Amino acid sequence: xxxxxxxxxxxxxxxxxxxxxxxxxxxxxxxxxxxxxxxxxxxxxxxxxxxxxxxxxxxxxxxxxxxxxxxxxxxxxxxxxxxxxxxxxxxxxxxxxxxxxxxxxxxxxxxxxxxxxxxxxxxxxxxxxxxxxxxxxxxxxx
Numbered sequence: 429x430x431x432x433x434x435x436x437x438x439x440x441x442x443x444x445x446x447x448x449x450x451x452x453x454x455x456x457x458x459x460x461x462x463x464x465x466x467x468x469x470x471x472x473x474x475x476x477x478x479x480x481x482x483x484x485x486x487x488x489x490x491x492x493x494x495x496x497x498x499x500x501x502x503x504x505x506x507x508x509x510x511x512x513x514x515x516x517x518x519x520x521x522x523x524x525x526x527x528x529x530x531x532x533x534x535x536x537x538x539x540x541x542x543x544x545x546x547x548x549x550x551x552x553x554x555x556x557x558x559x560x561x562x563x564x565x566x567x568x569x570x
Contacts, residue, residue, distance in 0.1 A: 436462075437508055444503045459498050459509075460491070466510060467494050467517055474521045486521050493520025537561070 440462065446455035467490035474486055497513035523536070540561055 440509045441503055444498065444501055444509060447498065448501075448503055456495075456498055460494060463494055463498075463510070463513060464491070466514065467491055470514065470517050471521055474518070474525060486524055489524035490517045490521050493517035496520065 440459065443455045443459045443462070446452045447459065468487055471483060471486035471490050475482060493516045494513060497509075497516040500516070501507075501509055501512055526536070
C-alpha cells in the first residue's frame with residue numbers, strides 16, 4: 429500500500445492542475461470522489477458514536493470543506509493535497525458540530541469570543557480578545 433502513495437499523490441496533483449489551470453470541472457469532480465474516504469474518516473473521528481443521520485451531516489459538512497480545500501490548493505507548492513485538505517475539512521466539520529450544539533442561534537463570532545474567554549483570557553479585556561480573534565481570522569484568510 430505504501431508504494432501506491434507516490435502514485436496517488438501524482439494523480440492528485442495532475443487532477444488539481446487540470447482543475448486550476450485548465451478549469452476542468454470533471455477534474456474537480458474526480459478529486460472529490462478520490463478524497464471522499466478522507467472526509468468520511470474525519471467525520472467518523474469527529475463523532476464516533478453518532479447516529480447514521482448525524483454522521484451524514486458531518487460527512488456533508490466535510491465535503492464542503494473538501495471542495496473549499498480543492499479550490500484553495502496551489503498545485504505549484506510542494507505540499508501533499510491530503511496534508512493541506514485535512515485541516516480544512518476538520519474545520520468545516522467542527523463548525524457543523526458547533527453550529528448544531530448551541531440551543532439558541534448565536535453568531536460564530538460570539539461563540540468564538542466565548543471560547544476564547546473560557547480558554548483563560550486572564551486579565552485581557554473583551555476588546556483584546558476581539559482584536560486577537562480578528563487577527564486570527566485575518567491570518568486564516570490570508
